[in-house]
Amino acid sequence: MSAYLRxxxxxxxxxxxxxxxxxxxxxGDSETVRRYRDQERIYTGARPHPPAQNRPQTQxxxxxxxxxxxxxHRPPLLVLTAAQVRRVSxxxxxxxxxxxxxxxxxALLPRYGGVREEPGTWRAFAVAHQELTAFYTRTAECGDAVVKWVPEE
Incomplete structure (x- = not known):
């Protein structure tokens, strides 16, 4: 599955x-919209150190x-509560x-040019991870919920 996440x-x-x-x-609010293609593969199924409770990585x-x-037939919009946002943060x-x-x-490298392109691919996903971390940190600090749109491809 591949998604552009907003x-x-x-x-x-x-x-x-x-x-x-x-x-x-x-x-019309492109400043608050982020797009992440294939980022879900980074978080689903992995158990980073330290292991997280309630598996928020899936959220x-x-x-x-x-x-x-x-x-x-269109995918639903998704809403995370403020409490869920804090856990994800x-x-x-x-x-x-x-x-x-x-x-x-x-799973990712074949889609992005293989091992030869790994440094650039790693960097792109690391930047997206940093952006997601910053977004969820700011959102949790404000006590806000998150609305997600995974548009159809």
């Missing part, structure tokens, strides 16, 4: 359980409560990126 921090009192309202969060990219759209702050990379590299 994220938006939202104060919990402002959240609505409406896919139309949630989709509008992403209109970093693709986790959250689904808010289904009127067109059920703590996980990312403690995660050993090199351990995560070692777990995912064999």
């Amino acid at each position: 994220l938006r921090a939202v104060p919990p009192p402002a959240l609505r359980n409406s896919s139309t309202w949630l989709e509008r969060l992403f209109e 970093v990219v693709l986790g959250g409560r689904p808010v289904f759209r009127a067109d059920r 703590r996980y990312l702050a403690r995660a050993d990126f090199d351990a995560l990379w070692d777990f995912a590299r064999d």
Whole structure:
């Protein structure tokens, strides 16, 4: 699975359980939208040191409560509560990126030019990891929830 992930921090009192309202969060606001292709492979299934409780790594990219759209053939939007955001933030702050990379590299390298391109591929995923960590850290500090959109490819 490959995904372009778009994220938006939202104060919990402002959240609505409406896919139309949630989709509008992403209109014309490119500064708060991030796109991460294949980043879910870094976090799913790996057990970085130290191991995290409640496996928040599965929520970093693709986790959250689904808010289904009127067109059920489109993927749902996902919402992480402020408490879940704090857990993900703590996980990312403690995660050993090199351990995560070692777990995912064999699945990722063939998609990005193989072993010859590993330094550049590693760097791109490390930067994305840093961006996600910074996003979740800021969002947790503000006590906000996160809305995710994994657009159709």
